[in-house]
Amino acid sequence: MKSFKKSIIGISLIGLFLLTLGSQLAAGETDEISVSESMGAITVNTEYFSVKIVPDQAHLMWWYGNKTDGDEMYKLQLMKIREYMGDDDILDNQTELGGLTYNLITAAWTSDIVVGEDNATITLSLEGLANGADLYLVMHIYTVDTPIDGSDQVTDALVEVKFDIIINNWDFSPLAKGVAIQSYLTEVQHRHRVLVRNGTVAENGNTTRTMQFASEAHDDEAVAYAEWTTFANVYNSTDDLVDTIDVGTAYFEDLATPPIDTPGFAEGLGHLWLTYPNYGDEHKLVHDPTIGINAELFTETAGLNLAIIIGGLSIATIITIVVARRKK
Secondary structure, eight states, X not given: OHHHHHHHHHHHHHHHHHHHHHHHHHTTOOSOXXXXXXXXXXXEEOSSEEEEEEGGXXXXXXXXXXXXXXXXXXXEEEEEEEEEOSSSSSOOSGGGEEEEEXXXXXXXXXXXXXXXXXXXXXXXEEESOTTSOEEEEEEEEESSOEEOTTSSOEEOTTTEEEEEEEEESOOOOTTOOEEEEEEEEEESSOSSOEEEEEOOHHHHOSSEEEEEEEEGGGTTEEEEEEEEESEEEEEOTTOOEEEEEEOEEEEOOOTTSOOOOOTTOSTTTTEEEEEEEOOOTTOEEXXXXXXXXXXXXXXXXXXXXXXXXXXXXXXXXXHHHHHHHHHO
């Protein structure tokens, strides 16, 4: 009888453990967006993912889950804004970089946070660049899917950050063919291999391009991404739309920036330049990138892990009952 009581206690404890585990998995399930500031960083949390924005270094990191960090953390850092020369509107390599340049990592960014009923907006401002221009990053997180103007894409609620890159009143140097923003994409934890690759046609959509984070821990599926529209809008001083230009891309390290040792990268694709052909002086350019996660891949893995745990506990329970019966 004592053995039978032990088995009952064991089953009860296992049941209590499963109930506790279930409550942990369900915790934090809300449609709200929380924003906090601490130690020079802005952290945004939703039910599905978390984003940390570091204004004074012009970068953001994001990961799956409403928690302080993740097994994988993805990073997009804006490095520099530079003019480029050459014989066409395309930035071919680093030798074409010239004219005005500004280091965005060491810049004096200011930040502003507005939280509404169905969205949160974080604005990073950098005013008074080398030629008197201003640069803004206006980041949006929504609680409902929100279309991106001029594209066939939407900003997915609670799993994406859509931000406007705004370059205001840039006066181009003589012979400048355009201006480019150097960015750097990486996975920062390095606990397993995460490759950065160009998106496929299916992943990109008709008016966007993507860089995908393919994780070894998820069968090399794309678990996160950086996305941007293939066009940018140009406005005059009264905010009238005057032009829509093509956004180009280039992939190479800036010779003035020491290379960063990042295991697992493919062909240096982490060094991404977004290029904007010369669109005229004293105008405002607005471009729409997005970062996000494919939450369903993490959910599938969590479900599998939970099934393994429950299965293992069930086997342990059966063994306990069998042993108890044999002792009778």
